[in-house]
Amino acid sequence: MTIHNKIPSEGRPSALYAKREPVFNRRIDGKFRRLKWAIMAVCLIVYWGTPWLRWNRGPHAPDQAVLIDLAHRRFYMFGIEIWPQEFYFVAGLLIMAGVGLFLVTSAVGRAWCGYACPQTVWTDLFQHVDRLIDGDRNARFRLYKAPWGPAKIARRLLKWTIYLAISFVTGGAWIFYFADAPTLQQAFWTGTAAPVAYATTFVLTMTTFVLGGFMREQVCIYMCPWPRIQTAMLDEKSLIVTYKDWRGEPRGSVKKKGRDPLAFGDCIDCDQCVAVCPTGIDIREGPQIGCITCGLCIDACDRVMKDIGRPRGLIDYATLEDSEREKAGVPATRHLKLIWHPRTIVYLAVWSALGLGMLFLLGTRVHTGLNVAKDRNPPFIVLSDGSIRNAYTLRLRNMQDRPRTLEVSILGLPGARMWSEDVGRENAAPSLRRPVAADETQAMRAYVVMPAGTATRPFSFRLRALDDPRESATAKATFDTPGDEP
Amino acid sequence: MANKRIDHETQTETVGHEWDGIEELNTPLPRWWLWTFYATIVFAVGYCVVYPAIPMLNRGTEGYVGWTSRGQLDADLKAQQGERAATVAAIDATPIEKLADNPPLMRAAVAGGAAAFKVNCVQCHGAGAAGSAGFPNLNDDDWLWGGDIATIHATLVHGIRQHGDTATRASAMPAFGKDALLTPAQIEDVASYVLSLSGKETASPASQRGAQVFTDNCAVCHGPAGKGQRQFGAPNLTDAIWLYGGNREDVVAQITAPKMGVMPAWGERLDPATVKMLAAYVHSLGGGEAPPTGGTTPAEPLAPAK
Numbered sequence: 008m009t010i011h012n013k014i015p016s017e018g019r020p021s022a023l024y025a026k027r028e029p030v031f032n033r034r035i036d037g038k039f040r041r042l043k044w045a046i047m048a049v050c051l052i053v054y055w056g057t058p059w060l061r062w063n064r065g066p067h068a069p070d071q072a073v074l075i076d077l078a079h080r081r082f083y084m085f086g087i088e089i090w091p092q093e094f095y096f097v098a099g100l101l102i103m104a105g106v107g108l109f110l111v112t113s114a115v116g117r118a119w120c121g122y123a124c125p126q127t128v129w130t131d132l133f134q135h136v137d138r139l140i141d142g143d144r145n146a147r148f149r150l151y152k153a154p155w156g157p158a159k160i161a162r163r164l165l166k167w168t169i170y171l172a173i174s175f176v177t178g179g180a181w182i183f184y185f186a187d188a189p190t191l192q193q194a195f196w197t198g199t200a201a202p203v204a205y206a207t208t209f210v211l212t213m214t215t216f217v218l219g220g221f222m223r224e225q226v227c228i229y230m231c232p233w234p235r236i237q238t239a240m241l242d243e244k245s246l247i248v249t250y251k252d253w254r255g256e257p258r259g260s261v262k263k264k265g266r267d268p269l270a271f272g273d274c275i276d277c278d279q280c281v282a283v284c285p286t287g288i289d290i291r292e293g294p295q296i297g298c299i300t301c302g303l304c305i306d307a308c309d310r311v312m313k314d315i316g317r318p319r320g321l322i323d324y325a326t327l328e329d330s331e332r333e334k335a336g337v338p339a340t341r342h343l344k345l346i347w348h349p350r351t352i353v354y355l356a357v358w359s360a361l362g363l364g365m366l367f368l369l370g371t372r373v374h375t376g377l378n379v380a381k382d383r384n385p386p387f388i389v390l391s392d393g394s395i396r397n398a399y400t401l402r403l404r405n406m407q408d409r410p411r412t413l414e415v416s417i418l419g420l421p422g423a424r425m426w427s428e429d430v431g432r433e434n435a436a437p438s439l440r441r442p443v444a445a446d447e448t449q450a451m452r453a454y455v456v457m458p459a460g461t462a463t464r465p466f467s468f469r470l471r472a473l474d475d476p477r478e479s480a481t482a483k484a485t486f487d488t489p490g491d492e493p
Numbered sequence: 494m495a496n497k498r499i500d501h502e503t504q505t506e507t508v509g510h511e512w513d514g515i516e517e518l519n520t521p522l523p524r525w526w527l528w529t530f531y532a533t534i535v536f537a538v539g540y541c542v543v544y545p546a547i548p549m550l551n552r553g554t555e556g557y558v559g560w561t562s563r564g565q566l567d568a569d570l571k572a573q574q575g576e577r578a579a580t581v582a583a584i585d586a587t588p589i590e591k592l593a594d595n596p597p598l599m600r601a602a603v604a605g606g607a608a609a610f611k612v613n614c615v616q617c618h619g620a621g622a623a624g625s626a627g628f629p630n631l632n633d634d635d636w637l638w639g640g641d642i643a644t645i646h647a648t649l650v651h652g653i654r655q656h657g658d659t660a661t662r663a664s665a666m667p668a669f670g671k672d673a674l675l676t677p678a679q680i681e682d683v684a685s686y687v688l689s690l691s692g693k694e695t696a697s698p699a700s701q702r703g704a705q706v707f708t709d710n711c712a713v714c715h716g717p718a719g720k721g722q723r724q725f726g727a728p729n730l731t732d733a734i735w736l737y738g739g740n741r742e743d744v745v746a747q748i749t750a751p752k753m754g755v756m757p758a759w760g761e762r763l764d765p766a767t768v769k770m771l772a773a774y775v776h777s778l779g780g781g782e783a784p785p786t787g788g789t790t791p792a793e794p795l796a797p798a799k
Contacts, residue, residue, distance in 0.1 A: 022519075022521050023521055023522065024521050024522050024523070024524040024526070024527050025521035025522070025523055025524060026524050027523060027524065027525065222525075225523060225525065229523055229526070382621065383621075384619070384620055384621030384623065385619075385621045385622075385623030385630070385632060388623070388630065388632045388633050388779065388780075389633065389733055389734065390633055390634050390635075390733070390734075390780075391633065391634050391635040391729065391732035391733055391734050392732065392733060393732075393733035396632075396633075396779065398632075398779055428777065431783065432634070452779075454779045459733070
């Protein structure tokens, strides 16, 4: 490596801030570009389509397949309904998503960055708009350099209008996950939707417009924490986009190669890999934070290699380990085989265990719930006949989509009787029944009375659904008295 | 600047500073980063102009839009009152006996009463309405003046032993010891009798002597069996609840020089809806009684013991 003696900014203060170098990535077709198209289509269809899927849950619940009902504190996902008390399921999903990212990273490197990340998907979409309006790489570059005139202004306005339209549709779609989509859409256009719907749409439209239209790779390089985390997670067994310098260097044009074939490697320094890169990096400088491993440079290089009659894969998905082996003359291992190594298997096992555990919990959960809050002021009341009364506020949850009668009874407090605001003291009984509407929580006061002389002791309330004996819940409580613990 | 050079390993220019051989590579920040910094400055200046921000000698700058946290609270309270206006009006228009016929309205009244209780009543009755010596516990089933909702309401409106309110709850227990109506020995005897009524003491010659004293002096208000009379606010002496204490010395002290509680006439101090809500709340605490049957007026005692 030569030492450069010329210092670019000699005599001038160092530039502390760098201007963004715009990226005009060339159109390319190939295996990975087609994969990127497919994943982009799936992502966009899922994002825009999901809120419009219907799911029949009967008359007492919304019929939207995926709905985050913040107002009523319910989360619906197809056949699953999650209450705030069961939020650990959502936490579990998030943990699965986290471990899933580790798994994907371990198996296929930064595939998330390259294919499925919203920033990548929308940047890709916007770059296609660029291409549609302004033409391919060279045309866009010329227009960028051209002085501002009517033609340039017209093109820019047209392009930004399309950006805005896409951004609006993107930001606007988000709100449909939080309310009934057809109703909200009608309300939205008639100006009767909640202010938060318009505010959310506006904010997300603007972030999409700015991040997708202008910030693009800057988000990946400077804002996103994920590439930094990736740096810590990638190892020599990780699949990354690699330029095989042992094969490519020293670079030389086809003409030079023709004169002295042995002095040059396969790289003809055509810069096609740089031209197609959506983040504008040169992969030949090695693994770097700007590389989202989308594989477009592989498509470009493979095409060039085919043209000059050399084997494909000068730039390719490979692990550093495998790359070393290949350098030593061993044929490259197949990609599918590279995916399976101990770390991947461990992550897959953890991820699957989490998923199976959640499925088990979902399958066996009960649709009743009981919370007890004891009155602590006063802790107990002595009644005129000397008996002792404690008061509790119970919350009975019917998490089923039909009205049910729930029965509350007392466990571990022999002789106890209770009454409630709707059941008078004269009808006090060891258990009480309450009809609870579908998918509702009902508060209930429970006045529990014990004879004089009872000592303070713990006991439990038990909730039982009358229509399904397996559905029950218990909650611990204490019965306080002027007496001491026995 | 003299040491500025290109770093061999990274091919990156250094900034030219060196500390003990450690140099710093020049990796410039993106320029838009700088613009976001300027944007925050602009935002801060704008914020200081629009909102109260800068402390001065006496008070801070007021801000262009005149927003204050106090004003915000005021607006929020007004908005809340506006939201509740219909419910409060409905409570106002509903006779207290009919409140229970409308469960949602009753729940609203209980909730409103709980809030009003914490402002007006906790000073004597305690935060949990459990009272203390001399201040009745409102959670239990023992009521001096009656425990159905209309009677509680009447007690609240007119208060207890309030001068100037003709409908106030009024009664007076004679100071049997202080005014020498009974001898100390008679007082001890009648105390023995009273304590035997609730089983706190066993029957004795003293309590047998006290029985006659009770019949002559006490039964007119407390009833021949000592079960009390609500029309006089005379407590039931046979139960487990003792407002001024249930020990012998407490009972003797009460016969000698009785304490008699007072309560403000809340009808003069609070609006009618709030008083109704307080009545609903107190009734809901667990000791509330059903309305008297047979159409007796609420102020009448439930079971006159003659």
